[in-house]
Amino acid sequence: MTPVPGDVLVMGAGAIGCYLGGSLAAAGVPVTLVGRARTLDALAAHGLALTDLDGRKAALSAAQLRLAQDVPAGARPALVLLCVKSGATAQAAAQLAAALPAGTLVVSMQNGISNAAVAAQAGTGLAVLPGMVPYNVAELAPGAYHRGTAGRLVAQQHEALASWLPVFERAGIPLDLVGDALPIQWGKLLLNLNNPVNALSGLPLRAELMERGYRRCFAALMEEALDVLARAGIQPAQVAALPVRRLLAVLRLPSPLFRIVAARMLKIDAKARSSMADDLALGRRTEVDALSGEVVRLARAHGMDAPRNAKMVELLDVWPARPQPLSPAQMLAALGL
Secondary structure, rough: OOOOOOEEEEOOOOOOHHHHHHHHOOOOOOOOEEEEHHHHHHHOOOOOOOEOOOOEEEEEEHHHHHEEEEEEEEOOOOEEEEEEOHHHHHHHHHHHHHHHOOOOOOEEOOOOOHHHHHHHHHOOEEEEEEEEOOOEEEEEEEOOEEEOOOEEEEEEEOOHHHHHHHHHHHHHOOOEEEEOHHHHHHHHHHHHOOHHHHHHHHHHHHHOOHHHHHHHHHHHHHHHHHHHHHHHHOOOOOOOOOOOOHHHHHOOOOHHHHHHHOOOOOOOOOOOHHHHHHHHHHOOOOOOOHHHHHHHHHHHHOOOOOOOHHHHHHHHHHHHHHHOOOOOHHHHHHOOO
C-alpha cells in the first residue's frame, strides 16, 4: 500500500467534492467531508456510492464516513480540497484560515479562473494552489455520484503534492502537476462554456450535444472567448482531444457527420449532465459568472465586448423568474445567431 501523507479535508461536499473525497476514502485515506446539511443528511442515511463510465464502483457505508457542517475544531489536514461553488469561495477560505494552521495546503478544484486568488486573499496564511477537474460528476440519487466523462486532475506544482500522486492514482483519480495552471484553467473554461448551454437545454449532456443548434451556441461562446483571449495575449492549453479551433468546426457539422467525427467526444455516459443543470433544478445560484462572466470581465479589461457570453449570464440569472428550458431555436435567437 502507498503511504498516505495525512488526512484530507474536502471543503464543499457537493458532486465533485463527494466524488474526489469518496474516492480517496475508499482507497484508505482519512477524509472529512464538509458540506451542506442536505448532502450530509443523504450521506448519513444512504452512505456514499461512486460509479463511473468505465464501470468502476466503490461504496462506503454511513459509518465509514466523516461528515461535518463546519471545519472540525482541532483539524490538522495535510491537504484540503476546496470544492465549494465559486460564489462561496471567500467565505469558505476565511473559515479554513480561522480553523487550520498557517501553511495548510489547499488545492482549489473549482470551475473558473479566479477562485485560487480569491481563496488566497480571504484565507490569509493558507497555501492555496489552483487546480482543475476535467470531468463531469452527476448526483444520480441521494448519496450516489457518477463520473460521466474522462480525464485527469491537474494542480499547480508544489513539493508537498508530490507524495500525494501515488495516492490519487491508487484512488482512481490520477493527478498531474504543472508549472503554470492558468493556460489549463482557460482551456477548461472554454469547454465549460457548454455548461450554461446544457443547463438551459434541460437535456443530459450527450443528448444536448447531439442537437446541432445547441452545438452552434456552444461554438459561438467559445469563439467569442478565443477572440478575447487573443486580445489579452493568453494562449489556452489544449484540454480536449482536438485543438480548439478545429473543435469549433466539428461542433458546427450536421449531426450525422458530427456523430461520426466526434465519436470520441461523445463517449459520455447517458446519465451525465452539467453541475449547472443540477443547480437550476435545486433552485440554487449557478456558477455562470465564473465561466461566461470571466470572459466578459476579461473582454472589458481589454476594451472589448463579449455580448454572447454576457447574454448567457443574463439568461441564467433570470431563470428563477422563467424556469423553462430553451429550444435550440430560442437559444440561437437569444445569442443573435
